[in-house]
Amino acid sequence: MRIVTRRRFDWPDLLFGFFLIAVAAGTFAATWRLSGGTAADMGPGYMPRAIALVLLAFGAFFAARGFRRAYAGIERVQLRPILGVGVSVGVFALLIESASLAAASFASIVIAAVASRESRFFEVILFGLFITAGAVLLFVKALALPVAIWPW
């Protein structure tokens, strides 16, 4: 993911510009069926498309500026934190309804801990059990979140 080979382009500007253009394009694609209406009587598609036009203009501006400006890099993307946190949240989303709060909490703590290089195995297991118990007490007992505590 490292972008350092050529010493030109302001990468943050360029990428943000492309991102906005992509969002605008996506909006046009998603709303082309909706009627626009007139300014006096706007249809459902009027505002999204009007805003997308503005975003398109912003995107083009940033992309052009990023293209012309001198080199500016982006800090290296490290995979471990984003994967650790991302998988942890994903597993929680999968387990919370199919399994239970206790299972989802424990799994999510242990997987999230992988995101940091400094985590220690036994500490994480103990801490995970402790926080899971705390989460069950706090959210289900105290705040009455309607969710199963145990998988069985």
Next chain:
Amino acid sequence: MELFDNLLLGLSTALQLNNLIYCLIGVVIGTAIGVLPGIGPIPTVALLLPFTFGLEPASALIMLAGIFYGAQYGGSTTAILVNVPGETSSVVTCLDGHEMAKQGRAGPALAIAAISSFFAGTVATVVIAVLSLPLAALALKFAAVEYFSLLVLGLFAAVILAHGSVAKSLAMVFLGLLIGTVGIDVNSGIARMTFGVPALADGLDFVPVAMGMFGLAEIIANLERPEVRQVVSQKLRDLIPSRADLKAAFPAMVRGTFIGSALGVLPGGGAALPPFTAYALEKKMAKDPSRFGKGAIEGVAGPEAANNAGAQTSFIPLLTLGIPANALMALMIGALMMQGIQPGPQVMTEQPALVWGVIASMWTGNLMLLIINLPLVGLWVSMLKIPYRLLFPAIVLFCCIGTYGISNSAFNVWLMLGCAVVGYFFIKVGVEPAPLLLGLVLGPQLEENFRRAMQLSDGDPSVFLTRPISAVLLGVVAVMLLAMLSPAVLKTRKEALAE
């Protein structure tokens, strides 16, 4: 005296036992997250929002407000003791506060910070009470046209006064407005950009967006940096400041309070801009500016007072006009809407007990903060010993449970994950996510008022310029935008907002 009646009404709400308890919970949580550098008030408030649903509206807002100003207190404690600003607003307090601690005067520094904050909080409560009435009266004259222009002004001002590139922040506002249009169109009942997902019919919930972009994305970015161990080397001896300290600090406290109150009202001001301004002013007014940065007590008192006053007066636009001054106030709007209260100028007249109760609770909350911060400072500092490697998995989990709790749907958890990835991208390309949240929360109102105004004027956009109040509001926007293009203003802004 209407003012006294209102304050009394507010006090009678704020002093109810359950509201006092929620206020205490709020300020304790606020202090804790203020002390911990890894988590700020925005994800915390977002996290607790779903659970305020069952509370009375006043209790919910009192607690959430307590988190906000409690965090300002906690942030300064760590700034002074370990040179780590818990919140951006306490960055300036590090300069002289930590220097004082190094000289063995940590006790007086903490005491002055707390006293300044309490003094500012008290004055700001009165300022809010005085300013709210005329503003709300003015706002009641507003129709759709004026309201649209006011929303535009609020959004632009928030972007221009906040830090970061103005162009990028504006783009983020529009991005927020765009995702605010997702869901069923109120006028035609047709689903827009829901991609067939039924959970999106009611629109994108801002809680997962806020937690993903502010909570999780921050964690991912933090984990990429090596952890810095904090050592608290100072022994706290006497907390009581000397008479000379108080005498030196008092004028700074007063000046800071007024700067903070004035800047806090401005959109985008919130709690971040005032302390910097107050510090600069104190340095300019001092007989011997070279003392600053070497433990000058005015350098603690002024910014601390300004930051607390600003945090509180930033509630004024929210309570009177229904316009959030910053991303956190946008979450407060969300809290109101969850309670079924449409934010806007009518809230003051329809829900006086709520509005004045929240205002009065800021005073009781500040009193509680004074008590829980000074004698218990050792306890808060010991929280810094919790290593980040344990803290962050717990935050990730609480974000997950909190988002799930909004409507018991796993969809929101996935949405939060998506927002975390996008938020991480924003951090990498150096874009502030706060304007997006403002746009998202204000988007539906903006669209509604725009459509209504255009309907009434038969599609003629000149109506925004022919109605006087609206023309003035939009004129201010134009002046601000033009001013931003002038190099002199650009330079001052850069200096003012530079850390």
